[in-house]
Amino acid sequence: MRQGCISLGKVQCDGCQNIIPYAGRYLIIPEEKGVESETGERRSYCVACSEERGYVEHRGSEKSEPVLTFFPADLNPPPPPPEAEQPSEPAK
Numbered sequence: 001m002r003q004g005c006i007s008l009g010k011v012q013c014d015g016c017q018n019i020i021p022y023a024g025r026y027l028i029i030p031e032e033k034g035v036e037s038e039t040g041e042r043r044s045y046c047v048a049c050s051e052e053r054g055y056v057e058h059r060g061s062e063k064s065e066p067v068l069t070f071f072p073a074d075l076n077p078p079p080p081p082p083e084a085e086q087p088s089e090p091a092k
């Protein structure tokens, strides 16, 4: 499972080997042989390396700040289930 994290300044990127600076965003992702895999080893990647590997989505519009997320699904939440109709009891 992917985890988006904020560095406390002691995290090393497994891609470029740089230390991810304090408050920098990084991704923890299980990877096996360079491919996302739930059974793989947990790796930490800085934003640049996450992008390189295609783990980051950029979304945005001209009017808003660009959005960067490790979780594309967050940007397109499934529509809420239709509310079940509650049989309304007549007031007594």
Ligand SMILES: [Zn+2]
Residues within 6 Å of the ligand: 013, 014, 015, 016, 017, 018, 045, 046, 047, 048, 049, 050
């Ligand atoms: Zn990196």
